Amino acid sequence: MATNLPALLRRLQRVEVAVRAAVAQRRETDPNPDDPFRGLYLSDEALDATLATGRGPYLPWPEEDEQPRRAGPAGGTDRLDALATAAGLTPLDVALLLVALAPDVDSRFEQFYGYLNDDVTRRRATIGLALRLCGLPEAAASARVRLASGAPLVDLRLIQVDDPDRPVLTRALRVPDRVSAHLLGADAPEPLLTGLVEPVDDHGTPPPGATELGQALDRARVRLAYLRERPGASALALGVAALARVGRTALAVDLPRLADSPRSAELATLVVREAVLTGAGVVIGPVGGDEPWEIWAQLATGSAPVLAYGGQAWDPGWSPQAPLQVEVAPLSAVDRAAVWRETLAGTLADGVDPASATAQFILGAPAIRRAASVAAQIAAAAGEPVDESHLRAGARTQNAAGLERLARRIVPEVSWDDLVLPGSILALLHELADRARFRDRVLREWRMRPGGGRGHGVTALFAGDSGTGKTMSAEVVAGSLGLDLYTVNLATVVDKYVGETEKNLERIFAEAAGVNGVLLFDEADAIFGKRSEVRDAHDRYANIESAYLLQRMETFDGLAVLATNLRANLDEAFTRRLDIVVDFPVPDEEARLALWERCLGNRVPRGADLDLGFLARSFELAGGHIRSAAVTAAYLAAGVGQPVGMAELIGAVGREYRKLGRLTLESEFGPYLALAH
Template sequence: MARRRESDPQPDDPFRGLYLSDETVDAALATAREPFDLWPAGPAGVGPEGVGPEGTGPADGGPADGRRADGRSERDGPEGIRLEGSDRLSALADAAGLTPLDEALLLVALAPDVDSRFEQFYGYLNDDVTRRRPSIGLALRLCGLPEAAASGRLRLAAGAPLVDLALLRVDSPDRPVLSRGLWVPDRVGGWLLGVDAPEPSLIGLATPLTPAGPPPTGAAALGRALARAGARLAYLRERTGGSATALAVAALDDAGRAALGVDLPRLAADPQPAELATALVREALLTGAGLVVGPVQGDEPWAVWARLTTGEVPVLAYGTQPWDPAWTARAPVQVEVVPLSAAERAAVWRSALPDGLVNGLDPAAATAQFVLGAPAIRRAASVAVQLATAAGEPVGEAHLRAGARTQNAAGLERLARRIVPEVGWDDLVLPAPTLSLLHELAGRARHRDRVLREWRMRPGGGRGHGVTALFAGDSGTGKTMSAEVVAGSLGLELYTVNLATVVDKYVGETEKNLERIFGEAAGVNGVLLFDEADAIFGKRSEVRDAHDRYANIESAYLLQRMETFDGLAVLATNLRANLDEAFTRRLDVVVDFPVPDEAARRALWDRCLGTRAPRAPDVDLDFLADAFELAGGHIRSAAITAGYLAAGADRPVGMAELIGAVGREYRKLGRLTLESEFGPYLTLAT
């Protein structure tokens, strides 16, 4: 009540609140307020020259030393608001390129958010108690400018930093210009008052990023371009295994700036992306950060790029797409982000794994076949440590590889079937030359970084750094299982491409489907298996009609795409002769899978029956291997069928079940059951 009586000289006026009398305003002006500083302590600021109420600045003949006629500093702002030590305002003015007039307009609009008396003052001056913020006309008059002055109006129009950076908002565009209201967004006002809470609308969209581990190659050069050359837009084109975000964060750190990561697809999908983009630029401006924006998809609205490149905030965009100059009026510095070298990967692994948990294991060598960037390595190391800790043992090769696999993108699993390898080299029954070639294929995957990148054994020509193999052989000879073994030995997963999702009767769709598969495979450390590859990698033929021409276009596209693939791909076919010769030239390893001989068949029968299934004493593996010329896949199928027959009869697996299973397999293959093959067991096969 005492405060009300102090500020309201006419408390019994029945019309109080509907108008402001001169006495009420005088009382508010006379009310003592404890002096306070809006900003943290700092060096005394020098006020905006040429700006002051009713033309008191030097431009109008006022004092030239930054002091107003009433003795207050030009930095002091409106009556009762002391801005001495306004380091945040000075920093904002420098970063946004604000003029002294801009600063004065900003303070006039901010006043009601700092001192509630200004709501009354502005209502009084606006001659409308409901309008408690300054209008454009009032703000110009308070800054000593005529209402029609173009120099003042331009500072509150599009193209001026106050408006473009959303440091100041203009209300009611349908009103006459001079009566439009001005207000300062809460984030700007709060920051100027020392509140560092982020913009609520940006939570989940923008994330502070900090440098971790050794800086990637090229970070220092990009940092110099940002700090000294004045570069404000850069595009980091990321290759598989590159770390664009790590490079961007390290470059900004080198330039003396923080980094704010922006989820560009989420920003582009927002109903009001331009408004959010402006808020992002403003947030970076207030916090002295640069924006790390990506991944670029190429279909972002033009307004997003226009807003992101407003002002002097550094924007470092990244993606795998080539940069299109039409996206922005500002030309970017373009940087190719190459994969980490072996030494850089080793350094990142060492910095990410706690000392004493690895026990002499070289994590970089154990995961050499994985193409990972620095952030992915750190996440993989964290997973490996958690797995090892849960198991109560030191970090081992299995933990490291399991952690690396968690960094695989999920997109490929929608286009191909993922197989977690459960077989090893001991499960293969193959001739020595075939096994040797499979080991060579695994070795190529392990050492390709050293051979192709460090030693540059495949320079030029736009060739990728992938490894491609052909597995050729009859059905059931072990091609798919061998691919699974190779993947398992490398600690990778196997992805088998379903041809039903690839081949399309419409022209051009097959290539699009394959491009999606290859594109998703680039983000996955795995083995890509194209089974029945001759269906899509067939020979080009003489053009006799339109069908031949388009079929040849598909093959030509595949030839080019396979050559630029950076992963590990296996083509499996039953008909090697049907593959185009140009594919053969581009293959790194060709493995022929022969039909197993008698010794191999005996080993296959023994392996497929396993050690857990009970065997009857009459099982004769030598007879099975000698009598029946079956491939490994058919032997496995027969052994499983025999297991079901034995389980149904509740007895061990015997010759009756095995011969019956072979007879069923013969009928599936369309082969006759001859006495010369089945001998005394012929009756069991029918």
């Protein structure tokens, strides 16, 4: 504070010179200067003197002294000069600001203003008094508008005009505490913006496009830009880096929270004022499209650049000012790996390559730094260097939580060793995982899917009878990639009301865009069915749902798996757009034997009469049914306190047959038929 106060006090000396002259002039026309009750009432003599002399301006405003000023923290010669430049203030604006500021710096001015207002209770400068102290008549229209809406002093809340019910000239002028504190050298932010605004520093290597955007801000004097970010991109990081290129810090504004406030327009003005005071730029978002128009109107005031960002296209109706529109692409795999290494320098385990361990996670630079911090904490808690598991665990913490309200989240606990499938099916599943790992290289670097507005996602279809391993395979693929699995039952998404199904699906896809996970659409045939000839309104709307989903799947940037028991019911247009189709067969005898062994595991006590070969030969069950029967047998054995034997397993199979509506035939159960009932 001490570095800026002397310069400001020298500026206020001009106000004191004007006040001294005004006091002397006031005394010359005062009919009773020794009245001890002056300012509390209006005498006849005082009224006659006012009628005789009028209310002309005081002496002309003193000239600026030539004494050099110290450099202030906000740039320029001192903070007042820097503020005048940033806010576009005229010399008259600066003079009015100094008059209003004086009581906040020197308490004597309260008494001075009370005397000049001829009212001891009005201890701040009024509009009329401020104009007269600046050597201007009270009726000067060109001067009065400097304290009205549309002028920077008022629009940026550098001066607060109080008492709106009073006549214009007797309205008091007040400098908000944040402005006076800034001019005195303090840097504490506006308290009302706590939780809404956060200063953000530029970190590390700038994202692609930062230099070009910075040049636009500098050369073209761009005041408003809209950064449309793709999934996995960070418009915030781009905006911060671009502002750093033009020598500005960044104020990151949480737009949804700001828009939800009942004082959103006022807070938007305070955001702009904070940027003007500190010489910063505003990076605000994400834009939802339903923000009050007053927010954009307030953000258009002042000279601070405003960089808004969001995932949707800019609507010209949002703001009267046309923005510079910039597409923000995600970081390349090489750039993401560089951020991982830069953040985790010296803490990685030997031989760990962040690029390969996290290739399937599409994250922006800020998210990578947060994920790396979490990974380092997890590793430190275990007393280990950061390895692949820590990297993936940290990356998963950056998933948005909104999808969990629409889908069931599953943390994978199975691996490739747990699958009992033919080699050709396993090869397709490995190919699906590889597509997720290397899609950046193939689709972005090698440009193998140009044009058409298609996304960079990977979509697969798992078709097969119930219990053949579709869901478990999706969980294994997710686990091998270090991702979570989110299951959506499309049967619960379908709504009988027109348009509601599409809305439900759009909410899921929108939330999934912010998640690095595998999205499993169960019972996909509920909505991916064949489009039919339109014979009535029901057919037309059913076809609209299918057409919408066709288009939305093409633009999806994530990893999606569709599971169905009825592949024949799917529209051919869907299968053409799928990357991989996996048909899960009913297990043969050899596979069933392996499934019985795997489902019982090595912890369940086994009876001496156990004959898993008989079970595999006799009962044509899918893997899901075998698992269910094994669990039931374990409960039966635990209930009688003995190992799992054939009695328990046959009884469990009999229960499974009844669930499936199948008959228990002697040809299948043989000598164990009695145990099945």
